Amino acid sequence: MTLTPTSPDHRLDVTELVDRAARHAAEVDGSRRLRRESVAALVEAGFPRHFVPSRWGGTAGGFAPLVEAAIAVGESCPATAWCATLFAAHGRIAAYLPEQAREEIWGRGPDTLIAASVMPPSGQATPVPGGWLLRGEWGRASGVDFADWVLLAGTVRDGGGETVRIFAVPAGDCLVKDTWRADGLRGTGTNTVVLTGTFVPGHRSVALPELLGTGRAGQAPCHNVPYTLVASVMFAGPLVGAALGAVADCVSTAGARLPSDPDARQALARSSPEASAARLLLHEAAGRADRGMVDARTVAQNRCDAAVAAELCVSAVDRLFAARGGHELSEDDPVQRRWRDVHTGAGHGALRLAPAADAYAKAVLG
Template identity: 85%
Template sequence: MTELVDRAARYAAEVDGARRLRRESVAALVTAGFPRHFVPRRWGGAAGGFAPLVEAAITVGESCPATAWCATLFATHGRIAAYLPEQAQEEIWGPHPDTLIAASVMPPSGRATPVPGGWSLRGEWGWASGVDFADWVLLASMVTDGDQDTVRIFAVPAGSYLVKDTWRAAGMRGTGTNTVSLCDTFVPEHRTVTLPELLGTRRPGEARCHNVPYTLVAAVMFAGPLAGAALGAVADCVSTGAARPPSDPGARQALARSSPEASAARLLLREAAGRADRGMVDARTIAQNRCDAAVAAELCVSAVDRLFAARGEHGPAEDDPVHRRWRDVHTAAGHGALRFAPAADAYAKAVLG
């Protein structure tokens, strides 16, 4: 982990400009164990908990939110792949458990046509973070299952798809969240799983991380790098203030208020991850985790907004680290899983009935 944190800090400005991670950072996140974190133990993985992953994401995010984002998603996509049939899991992890898996599953896109033995997949899927380095990608399409439509997720190996350089976001630039393109690519039936299976729980005997629904943990995972970014922005301002103490009382007050906000976001995510690891899995817990993650994201936005405004003449500079973190937090907080309004509605229904 130390090597990854060091490299993330060293290359943060560079990956922001290049719009993708450096290979050295990818190698370090593999060594730190992110891709194998949720891989089933029978394939050599850790089948780990959510709390350790959230803590690791926050730690790396303090140095580089984009690196933390990709590392966390490589881990969580391994959890999704564990829902695939056994034959597909063997193809993905049989050689080793450190397979890098990217994904574009929400919203579903492309077109999947049933053919003998599987499916023919074509179209484009956007927002696949870290896909430039992926060995496999998970893609979701709407399909007709009997008399109703459902979402099906397909596992496609590298070499079967093209990556289009489309990521031009204001923040989280280093994630390389590019577009995947396929043209009539055959996907065997054993490399697919339906979304309802992912939203439910797994069969008895699996590790806890494979026995909780996606909705319990998705938002919490996405929020981890944001908390790291907010804490990193506080650290940047502390470092600057130690070298050149601000004369403006507003800058000192901004630091004093933003620091506990960032810490509060971290505490909310720690508690939510703990519930995912040990708590009862029911509608109320799912709603609580979604709401806590959304509130944590809002706290991170509030913290970096205040710190950015207090930077004065340094804030507008694109290479200012607080400016970079401000862009990263605002971009990541826009993710659908972290929107407060739907999370609040779900929480009110679960608590009030």
């Protein structure tokens, strides 16, 4: 096996993926799933291996390069960017599994595609000799149609209470139900996973609190920060790309209308800096994670910055959408598509401003 040195500054080469995503964005939206060519391109770009430990040939890369790549792809197709980002993020979660499980997942190479449905935990795990029996339904597993493995969170009775564990299950052991009917991010194929009583060996599980801790000796920086510091930042990346793409779409399709339409001019003048401001917020937050700033105030700051970035994206695309006049009535209008994508993505629980603001206020004010 050829190992790739740990490189937090490693940049993902998204040139081919951006081109494919742009060409097929409308088709992906209509079919509600990615094209296989786009999945191959996101693998070639390095998303699945981005956080994979170097021992298994991964990059163990940084958060800022991932956010930068997500934004670039999101400008072409937010659904493709969403899946690509999550394939990377789920590799980071899988790195917390015991070594035997990591060997099973990455022993043949670091480009394993991992889908997940971990928040909120949905299934029930019953202890049995050698592991657990896992059953239940887990919704919103983006990209699951192309996954090799799926990470699922379930509750386990622990003494008088319950704990949450994450389980790694081969995709071939899962039933996937075609349930994704959202208005936006249609192409993510964020479907439902069903297990009716699947045996999961003990080594393919990790307790959820492990993802929230730090101080893992000998681990790469990307594996030594809590989930709460980085999750919302990664979710927001494709939305910033979508907002920037909407600005570009308005410029490219305005023609002679823009100079003579004051509403269109004002929409562009206000939405463009909003999208750029959202981008800057994410880069700052990702930089804190790469520098290993893991105190409670920084965690709260990152959550809040990502939520505000998502709100800025919503504001930007709302204004552009309204200024389009009759153009937005067509479902295949690119600005309408991005408007739908941003609203759907911003509704994710990790990007809700109210809980993020509460956490920030408590961290700052004590």
